[in-house]
Amino acid sequence: MSPTxxxxxxxxxxIADDHPVFRDGLATLLEPHPEIEVVARARDGAEAVALAAxxxxxxxxxxxxxxxxxxxxATRQVLxxxxxxxxxxxxxxxxxxTLLSAMRAGARGYLVKGASQDEVTRAITSVHAGGVVFGSxxxxxxxxxxxxxxxxSAAEFPMLTExxxxxxxxxxxxxxxxxxxxxxxxAPKTVRNNVSAILSKLQATDRAEAIxxxxxxxxxxx
Numbered sequence: 001m002s003p004t005x006x007x008x009x010x011x012x013x014x015i016a017d018d019h020p021v022f023r024d025g026l027a028t029l030l031e032p033h034p035e036i037e038v039v040a041r042a043r044d045g046a047e048a049v050a051l052a053a054x055x056x057x058x059x060x061x062x063x064x065x066x067x068x069x070x071x072x073x074a075t076r077q078v079l080x081x082x083x084x085x086x087x088x089x090x091x092x093x094x095x096x097x098t099l100l101s102a103m104r105a106g107a108r109g110y111l112v113k114g115a116s117q118d119e120v121t122r123a124i125t126s127v128h129a130g131g132v133v134f135g136s137x138x139x140x141x142x143x144x145x146x147x148x149x150x151x152x153s154a155a156e157f158p159m160l161t162e163x164x165x166x167x168x169x170x171x172x173x174x175x176x177x178x179x180x181x182x183x184x185x186x187a188p189k190t191v192r193n194n195v196s197a198i199l200s201k202l203q204a205t206d207r208a209e210a211i212x213x214x215x216x217x218x219x220x221x222x
Contacts, residue, residue, distance in 0.1 A: 011059060011125065013038050013059050014041070016042035016066065016071065017090075023041050026090075030120070039055045044066045044069060048062065048069075049081075062088065064089060064091040075087045083106075087108060089111070091112065109131075109133035157202070159202075171195070171210060174211075177192060
């Protein structure tokens with residue numbers, strides 16, 4: 001904790017967003033709240049990781065699409081260093097791939113920009129208390145996204161890593177390598193390497209055979 005960060009009993013919040021109007025505007029809205037204290041503001045994912053290590057916030061309001069380091073990878077790095085931080089993803093997109101990536105990275109909340117001030121403050125309070133929060137527009141899809149297919153795929157394909165199963169699930173859903181890279185926030189070369197490893201481990205002659213086997217195992221629902 002920074003020497004200037006004396007405990008106040010309030011929820012210590014770090015805001016990470018590359019758009020200054022949104023970043024500073026959200027800080028202005030939150031600062032008068034009696035239970036919330038904005039301790040730092042980050043302009044990109046790399047700065048979010050650094051400021052989290054410096055200020056030890058209780059909650060990070062994290063954008064996804066940021067330079068240097070995207071919000072998904074920043075979330076992974078922050079939680080690897082301090083698992084007790086609550087990450088609330090706050091972004092423009094609400095596609096299933098981004099939502100799943102955020103959840104798998106360890107985020108405990110997901111709101112779409114446009115949420116009301118009350119929704120944001122309630123979400124921060126809930127995440128700080130250990131709850132899991134999703135905006136009203138996303139709640140209806142959570143059950144489907146958390147279907148048991150990943151567990152089944154782990155049993156069907158124990159030779160694959162968790163990341164390779166994520167890639168295979170999207171292959172089975174008919175996604176291209178470029179779409180997979182975007183959904184999982186990976187470099188295209190990383191996706192190609194994962195696809196090659198999957199085909200090798202499954203001893204599949206081509207992508208089509210891998211899709212058939214994955215769908216037989218209940219994958220591809222995303």
